[in-house]
Amino acid sequence: MxxxxxxxxxxxxxxxxxxxxxxxxxxxxxxxxxxxxxxxxxxxxxxxxxxxxxxxxxxxxxxxxxxxxxxxxxxxxxxxxxxxxxxxxxxxxxxxxxxxxxxxxxxxxxxxxxxxxxxxxxxxxxxxxxxxxxxxxxxxxxxxxxxxxxxxxxxxxxxxxxxxxxxxxxxxxxxxxxxxxxxxxxxxxxxxxxxxxxxxxxxxxxxxxxxxxxxxxxxxxxxxxxxxxxxxxxxxxxxxxxxxxxxxxxxxxxxxxxxxxxxxxxxxxxxxxxxxxxxxxxxxxxxxxxxxxRELLDTGTPQAQVPLLFAWKQQNLRLVPKEQFNALIPTAQSKATVTVVPHNLPKSVPAPVAKGQLICTADVLLGGQKIGTVQLVASQKVERSMPLYVFYLISQFFHSPWFKFICAGLVILLALYFILAYRHNRRKKAGVKRRRPRNRYRL
Missing domain, CATH: 3.40.710.10 (DD-peptidase/beta-lactamase superfamily)
Known part of the structure; x- marks a missing residue:
């Protein structure tokens, strides 16, 4: 075998x-x-x-x-x-x-x-x-x-x-x-x-x-x-x-x-x-x-990053291992062969973010082969920018199905209004013609 x-x-x-x-x-x-x-x-x-x-x-x-x-x-x-x-x-x-x-x-x-x-x-x-x-x-x-x-x-x-x-x-x-x-x-x-x-x-x-x-x-x-x-x-x-x-x-x-x-x-x-x-x-x-x-990963060195939402003057959030990762490896093995591959990494993370907040997990590879898994967490605290957040909510509203529904409803109401107004005006004109008196005398 x-x-x-x-x-x-x-x-x-x-x-x-x-x-x-x-x-x-x-x-x-x-x-x-x-x-x-x-x-x-x-x-x-x-x-x-x-x-x-x-x-x-x-x-x-x-x-x-x-x-x-x-x-x-x-x-x-x-x-x-x-x-x-x-x-x-x-x-x-x-x-x-x-x-x-x-x-x-x-x-x-x-x-x-x-x-x-x-x-x-x-x-x-x-x-x-x-x-x-x-x-x-x-x-x-x-x-x-x-x-x-x-x-x-x-x-x-x-x-x-x-x-x-x-x-x-x-x-x-x-x-x-x-x-x-x-x-x-x-x-x-x-x-x-x-x-x-x-x-x-x-x-x-x-x-x-x-x-x-x-x-x-x-x-x-x-x-x-x-x-x-x-x-x-x-x-x-x-x-x-x-x-x-x-x-x-x-x-x-x-x-x-x-x-x-x-x-x-x-x-x-x-x-x-x-x-x-x-x-x-x-x-x-x-x-x-x-x-x-040997220590392969510490808790201070970023191993990945993810785009941030609603953060003022900060576009990305750096991710670090939640805990130190140690391994018993061959003495001749170079630490440079260690890589970290995140999985289930979100497309973005919305602020606010707490320091140490779990973002995703990642595989630890040694020489291209998996030796374990670590949790990746936020390296810092990030506050939410309220102006950016409000602007986001407004933009989301204008792109939401509700906005489209409201707009469609308004269009329908306006259409009904013009139709009804048009019909009302036609009836009104027709009534005026019926009530107009005929001239009994001819010259």
Whole structure:
């Protein structure tokens, strides 16, 4: 599928809304090879780059993000609640060769430690214990997962289990993963857990203390994938899903999420080669190193003008953006390529006009392509000239249908008057002739 790259229009406290986000010819690193990619600026939700972001994919252990969210809804104020592992928690995982913390039936462990085991170690056994205790049963918990996904807006996600083992009825999209990840990172405790590089789970009634390390190698300072700006959040790998990673990075006051699915992972002599990690690092290095926030429009520079009516010695009204327009654009992009194209611009504006009065909207173009929309307002206050206005009203009256109607009425009345007068005069003359006496005498 064709790759698309979209501009990111970031808005600060004075920014305006965007009507749409355009496709621009900014290509990401050529090394990005994973089948599904979604790179977003979290400050606005604007998409920087996407590839098959709406395609149905398998989430693998990224599933555990939803498991953690639902766990926090029940235990956020009781994180040290002790739960007991049962045989039913462990049995479904037998023979799956999946990632586990190593819990044993009868083992007692707190919710807090289970969440670390779930998100740092990616333990499927932790997911099963939490699901049963939160939902009452695993099946009921899965129903809760699907309901929560709909609530979040992840409408193309469906869960079949709490841990992410392969199931044809267990799927999502990169866009939905982003929405779920944002919910996780909005929780301070979970945000801290997924950003933990290593953690020691204290001894339980059945095991000694266990040190676990995060499966996200972008957090590991000793890894070739390490990137200091990355703050979490979750990996996932199955044969059908491929290598997957949803992550968050922060730099220069801006926050980004990258969802990379369908990558490849191989291990040779203990060295992991994971294209999801490699692609994620390349995407972050690209956007963090090649883009910068810039002011493209200020509120003092006129961007258009419109003819004024009823204003003394002023023919045009200058229009300025209502609010400052800022955008994250490539560092090499020239500000001179920014143009403003008004639409629904009136033919004229009658005075009086208030400063800041909305006149129209306009598209903002970068390099000839739309990156957003601004409101254009009057740059100054303009008073109405009463003589000009009265003259206008008089001229309008003489050109109005009423004036034509009155004139036509007068013409008709005059015509009737002359007709009636003419007929009256004829009758009068005829009457005089009838009354004139005849001469009885002849000479």
């Amino acid at each position: 064709r790759k698309t790259i979209m501009t990111v229009v970031l808005f600060l406290a004075v920014a305006v809304g965007i009507s749409s986000l355009p496709v621009l010819a900014w290509d990401p690193p050529a090394s990005v090879s994973s089948s599904t990619v979604y790179l977003v600026n979290a400050d606005t939700g604007a998409v920087i780059y996407e590839k098959n972001a709406d395609a149905k994919v398998y989430p693998a252990s990224i599933t555990k993000l939803m498991t953690a969210l639902l766990t926090m809804q029940k235990y956020s104020n009781a994180m040290d609640t002790v739960l007991t592992v049962t045989k039913d928690d462990i049995a479904p995982l037998s023979g799956t060769d999946s990632s586990v913390l190593g819990l044993k039936p009868g083992e007692q462990i707190t919710v807090r430690q289970l969440l670390y085991g779930l998100l740092v170690k990616s333990g499927n056994d932790c997911a099963m214990v939490l699901a049963r205790n939160v939902g009452g049963s695993v099946s009921a918990f899965v129903d809760m997962m699907n309901a929560e996904a709909k609530k979040i807006g992840a409408d193309h996600t469906h869960y079949a289990n709490p841990e992410g083992l392969q199931d044809p009825n267990h799927y999502t999209t990169a866009k939905d993963v982003y929405l779920i990840a944002r919910q996780v990172m909005a929780n301070d405790f979970l945000a801290g857990v997924v950003d933990t590089q290593s953690y020691t789970i204290p001894a339980t009634n059945m095991t000694t203390a266990v040190k676990i390390t995060n499966t996200n190698l972008l957090l590991s300072s000793g890894s070739k994938y390490y990137l200091s700006s990355v703050k979490g959040i979750k990996t996932g790998t199955t044969t059908d899903a491929g290598a997957c990673l949803v992550s968050m990075a922060q730099s220069k006051g801006m926050t980004y999420y990258a969802v990379v699915m369908g990558g490849k992972e191989t291990t040779t002599n203990g060295v992991v080669d994971n294209t999801a990690f490699a692609d994620t690092k390349a995407l972050y290095q690209w956007v963090l190193g090649s883009f910068q926030m």
